[in-house]
Amino acid sequence: MIGNLRPHTWDSQQSVAYEAAIEAINGVVGAYSRLITDAESLPGAEDEIAEYRRLRAACQQERLSLKDEDTENVARVRAAYAARLRELTETGL
Incomplete structure (x- = not known):
């Protein structure tokens, strides 16, 4: 199984962006x-x-499908979810 894994080299900026x-x-x-x-x-x-449950499930699905090597999508997701969290918390959470 491990033999089927493709090599991937993370740089620190990429790993931090993915985790964020x-x-x-x-x-x-x-x-x-x-x-x-x-x-x-x-x-x-x-x-x-x-x-709310539907929206939460969609978030969970996006989290599962997020690929660390897709730096453009990681940046888009990070910005979009940060903005959504601000919206949700500004409404009184």
């Missing part, structure tokens, strides 16, 4: 989890909860 992108996604996943928890105590919030 993962952390940005994790922050958004956490924010949606908080919104779900808060909404669960509200009557009639089933649709809202379902939407």
Whole structure:
């Protein structure tokens, strides 16, 4: 199995950017989890909860599909998720 792995050399900038992108996604996943928890105590919030769960699952899927060697996508994801986290936290999380 190990023989089938292709070599990959990380530079420190690439590894830091990848980890920062993962952390940005994790922050958004956490924010949606908080919104779900808060909404669960509200009557009639089933649709809202379902939407938050859908959005959280999409984040988790993007995290799984993120490839460290795709530096352009890593940068895009990092910026997009940092902005989304700011939006979510500015709304009172």
